[in-house]
Amino acid sequence: MTATPEARAWHERGDQRSPSPLFRPAKLTPEQRDEIVRRLDDGEEPMDLALEYGVAAGTIRNFR
Template sequence: MAHDAARLWISSGRDARTHVKPRIITPRQADEIRARTADGETLQALALEYGVTTSTIRRYSA
C-alpha cells in the first residue's frame, strides 16, 4: 500500500524533497504559546486548545 502511494507521488512529477508542509501554528499563535508557557500554562492544555500535539507546542514554546 505504501509503495503504491510512493509510485503515484513519483509518477505525478512531484519531488518529495521540495514538498513543504503548511504551518500548523501561525507566527502570531507561536508568540502566544511562548507567552502562555512562560506564564506557566501546561503543554497539554495548550495542545488541546490549538488542536496539535504536545510536541508541537514544545517546539514553539522554547
C-alpha cells in the same frame, strides 16, 4: 532536493496552500506561536495548549 526561496517564504508566513511538495501548511500562524511562547512562560501546560490549538503536545514543547 532543496527548497526554493518562495517555498521558504511560504513556510515562514504559514500560508495555507503549499507552493511546493516539500512543505506542509503550518498549523499555527506566527502570532499563535508568539502567544503560545508567552503562555508557556506564564506557566501553562503544553498539553492544555496543544488541545486548545489542535496540535501535538510535542509541537508546543518545541517552542520552549
